[in-house]
Amino acid sequence: MKSLTLAIGKLIDMVGYLCGLLMILMVLNVFYDVVMRYVFNDASIGMQELEWHLFATMFMFGIGFTLKQGGHVRVDIIYDRLSPKAQAWIDIIGTLIFAIPFTTLIVYFGYGYSLDAFQMGEGSADPGGLPHRWIIRSVIPLASSFVILCFIHLLMEKVGVLLDNSDQHGVGL
Numbered sequence: 616m617k618s619l620t621l622a623i624g625k626l627i628d629m630v631g632y633l634c635g636l637l638m639i640l641m642v643l644n645v646f647y648d649v650v651m652r653y654v655f656n657d658a659s660i661g662m663q664e665l666e667w668h669l670f671a672t673m674f675m676f677g678i679g680f681t682l683k684q685g686g687h688v689r690v691d692i693i694y695d696r697l698s699p700k701a702q703a704w705i706d707i708i709g710t711l712i713f714a715i716p717f718t719t720l721i722v723y724f725g726y727g728y729s730l731d732a733f734q735m736g737e738g739s740a741d742p743g744g745l746p747h748r749w750i751i752r753s754v755i756p757l758a759s760s761f762v763i764l765c766f767i768h769l770l771m772e773k774v775g776v777l778l779d780n781s782d783q784h785g786v787g788l
Contacts, residue, residue, distance in 0.1 A: 620771040624683065627765055631680030637673040641666060660743040668751045675758035679765030703773040710766050710773075718759050718766065725755035 644666050652658045681687055694702060731737075733749035 616771060623768045627680055627683045627768060630676055634673045634677040634680060637669050641669040660741045661745050664739055664745045671751060672754050675754050676761060679762045682765045699776055703776040706773045707770060710770055715763060715766050718763050721759040722756045725759055729753040729756060
């Protein structure tokens with residue numbers, strides 16, 4: 616189980632690094648757009664839309680990476696004072712009862728949403744905007760599926776904490 620947990624963790628890290636690359640591309644895109652608009656008085660609707668496409672992709676896929684890194688905000692008034700095993704139980708129960716079911720609903724409805732956009736051939740309503748809106752809409756079910764994988768990784772780590780009798784607190788913690 617530890618080797619599978621490590622392999623999934625490496626995949627999550629790789630996606631996290633790709634999110635960092637998307638951030639750099641987004642910053643370069645914004646820089647280009649600002650220079651073109653304010654220096655050359657030339658604006659591109661497509662480049663502006665690309666900004667929010669890059670941001671949405673980075674944000675949606677970054678959710679899982681942030682989860683793995685323990686960077687999500689939580690109310691730590693009680694949680695921090697608990698033992699690692701009690702924390703593991705809270706994380707396992709919360710993931711199984713809330714996180715995975717709700718994320719599965721997002722995958723389900725997001726798939727239909729992106730499929731509808733694909734079947735309609737939906738594109739930008741603005742002249743000069745980006746075509747194929749289904750590409751960005753497909754980020755919703757794809758990123759949510761990735762987040763489910765990240766929840767599975769979290770569950771595997773927390774089960775490792777429960778099964779571990781030593782002072783270590785599971786794989787990757």
